[in-house]
Amino acid sequence: MKTTIGMMVLAASLCAAAAPASAEIAVIVNPKNPATRMFSEQAAQFFIGKSALFTPIEYTDGVAIRNEFHTKVLQKDSAQIKSIWSKLVFTGKGTAPQEFKSAADVKKAVAADVSAIGYIDKSAVDDSVKVILTVQ
Amino acid sequence: MKHPMRSTLVAAILAAFAMSAHAADGPTVTISGFGTAALTMSDTDDAQFVRPNQVAGAGESVRTGVDSNFGVQATAKINDSLSFTGQGLVRKIARDHYGAELAWAFAKYKINDDFAVRAGRVGAPVYMISDFRSVGYANTMLRPPQEVYGQVNVDTLDGVDVVYQHSFGDTSVTAQLGFGRTKVNLASGANVKYSPVTALHLVAEHGPFTVRFGHVVADFSVYDSAAFTGLYATLNRVGQTKAVNDFRITDAKGSFTSLGFTMDYNNILVQSEYAVRKTDTLVVHDTTSYYAMLGYRFGKFTPYYMYANAKQDDARTYAGLPNVPALAPLAAALNGIVKAPLQSTNAVGVRWDFYKSAALKVQIDRVTPRDGVGMFVNAKPGFQGPVTVGAVALDFVF
Numbered sequence: 001m002k003t004t005i006g007m008m009v010l011a012a013s014l015c016a017a018a019a020p021a022s023a024e025i026a027v028i029v030n031p032k033n034p035a036t037r038m039f040s041e042q043a044a045q046f047f048i049g050k051s052a053l054f055t056p057i058e059y060t061d062g063v064a065i066r067n068e069f070h071t072k073v074l075q076k077d078s079a080q081i082k083s084i085w086s087k088l089v090f091t092g093k094g095t096a097p098q099e100f101k102s103a104a105d106v107k108k109a110v111a112a113d114v115s116a117i118g119y120i121d122k123s124a125v126d127d128s129v130k131v132i133l134t135v136q
Numbered sequence: 137m138k139h140p141m142r143s144t145l146v147a148a149i150l151a152a153f154a155m156s157a158h159a160a161d162g163p164t165v166t167i168s169g170f171g172t173a174a175l176t177m178s179d180t181d182d183a184q185f186v187r188p189n190q191v192a193g194a195g196e197s198v199r200t201g202v203d204s205n206f207g208v209q210a211t212a213k214i215n216d217s218l219s220f221t222g223q224g225l226v227r228k229i230a231r232d233h234y235g236a237e238l239a240w241a242f243a244k245y246k247i248n249d250d251f252a253v254r255a256g257r258v259g260a261p262v263y264m265i266s267d268f269r270s271v272g273y274a275n276t277m278l279r280p281p282q283e284v285y286g287q288v289n290v291d292t293l294d295g296v297d298v299v300y301q302h303s304f305g306d307t308s309v310t311a312q313l314g315f316g317r318t319k320v321n322l323a324s325g326a327n328v329k330y331s332p333v334t335a336l337h338l339v340a341e342h343g344p345f346t347v348r349f350g351h352v353v354a355d356f357s358v359y360d361s362a363a364f365t366g367l368y369a370t371l372n373r374v375g376q377t378k379a380v381n382d383f384r385i386t387d388a389k390g391s392f393t394s395l396g397f398t399m400d401y402n403n404i405l406v407q408s409e410y411a412v413r414k415t416d417t418l419v420v421h422d423t424t425s426y427y428a429m430l431g432y433r434f435g436k437f438t439p440y441y442m443y444a445n446a447k448q449d450d451a452r453t454y455a456g457l458p459n460v461p462a463l464a465p466l467a468a469a470l471n472g473i474v475k476a477p478l479q480s481t482n483a484v485g486v487r488w489d490f491y492k493s494a495a496l497k498v499q500i501d502r503v504t505p506r507d508g509v510g511m512f513v514n515a516k517p518g519f520q521g522p523v524t525v526g527a528v529a530l531d532f533v534f
Contacts, residue, residue, distance in 0.1 A: 050303075050308055050341070051303060051308070052249070052301075053249065061492050061493075077435075078492065079436065079489035079492070079495070082273075082492065082493055082533070083273060083274055086170065086268070086271055086273050086274045086533045087268050087271070087274040089168055089209070090168070090170060090207070090209060090223070090267070090268050090270075090271045090274065090533075091259070091267035091268050092209075092211075092221050092223075092240065092242070092244070092254075092258075092259070092267070093267075093299075095166060095211065095213070096166070096168070
């Protein structure tokens with residue numbers, strides 16, 4: 001009995017370690033991008049189609065960091081974001097962001113495009129990208 | 137007319153695919169689509185509830201054709217400046233079967249970060265939500281209120297437009313000016329040619345608030361209307377040439393001016409439009425129409441309430457004929473033509489975002505026609521409102 005409980009506690013703590021509830025999110029751009037700092041509201045406008053100055057890079061539906069970013073930075077739920085982009089796409093005014101499955105793919109896409117803007121877990125940041133905003 | 141359109145669309149899509157096939161780092165093609173599968177019914181068989189310009193609509197038995205549609209859009213991005221977009225739309229309009237239309241087919245050239253020019257068949261920005269009114273998923277309500285969205289039946293323009301987008305601090309401004317022409321088939325079998333059409337669309341967005349102003353002016357003529365050909369022959373025969381001019385359907389001029397407002401703040405949703413239509417022919421009436429929607433987002437559920445109304449601004453009787461018994465039947469006919477359809481609607485509904493990329497809506501409308509049959513069609517003699525209309529719709533995008 002004791003071992004079962006011990007195992008459950010261990011399992012629970014492992015889960016917690018694997019998916020930290022509130023990791024820090026780093027908003028990243030290409031190192032050649034002249035931008036150095038950005039407020040949360042400024043970064044958000046690219047991901048909801050209000051500015052086309054930078055090209056947003058997104059995650060596919062179901063990736064945990066996507067929901068977290070939408071809630072914390074965009075302050076909308078994913079259905080609202082989907083509705084906003086469907087408006088822009090079907091009015092011919094915008095193209096929905098490219099979507100990737102992992103932080104590695106997002107980093108690669110941002111490193112390849114001078115105007116790209118994306119976001120990854122802070123622990124995944126390396127020299128291929130530049131951090132312009134960190135969100136708790 | 138329909139078949140050449142359909143094949144043009146197919147050709148455009150094939151061309152788009154072909155371009156993507158032979159240029160790995162060149163053009164990128166994105167295909168996206170939207171649709172609504174809906175059931176609509178009302179509590180009477182004495183008249184049918186329709187969307188603008190539909191031939192037949194919902195009565196006591198459930199119909200799919202009123203609110204259902206399906207659209208596919210392909211965009212080929214050639215480079216940072218140039219792109220091609222085509223959109224095909226399937227729905228029931230003007231005829232009582234589903235028909236495919238080439239909704240849009242335009243080339244867009246981005247001049248700089250602020251200015252873009254589009255040429256080809258572009259959406260006509262007559263209303264605030266003109267461009268995405270067919271995309272149920274992008275809207276809170278199940279359908280745009282017909283009191284306002286039934287006033288002008290122009291959906292697209294064959295021509296050019298210039299789009300300007302710029303952010304001034306926290307306020308982003310979009311200005312769109314379009315010139316073009318279009319032909320619209322009517323439920324009666326006649327058709328209207330609008331040429332030229334000039335459309336101005338101004339939008340200012342500031343945080344959760346959007347204000348929109350629209351102004352469209354057009355010259356229009358109706359063709360192939362047996363009813364009007366007969367009417368003119370009769371009027372000319374009895375020497376009423378002034379009436380022929382008052383009721384003319386060629387080279388008429390009209391304008392449509394509207395002001396819209398939306399808000400999405402702390403889960404409170406507001407959407408409203410106020411519109412004024414003016415023309416110089418008594419066949420198309422001067423009207424004022426408006427609606428206001430209020431909704432509240434509880435997580436994945438958004439209940440809403442909407443009120444809409446259409447009023448007539450010019451006279452509902454025609455005084456231009458001599459008051460003699462011999463002309464009484466003709467006067468009755470003309471008095472019928474000068475009456476705009478009047479009605480108001482109270483609607484409640486709920487949108488449920490039950491799945492990613494899909495939403496389910498239920499909406500109940502209570503429609504009250506005034507002094508006539510309102511915007512109902514195929515009304516039986518003696519039909520009187522109000523009518524309760526219910527609809528369930530599944531909206532999706534892909």
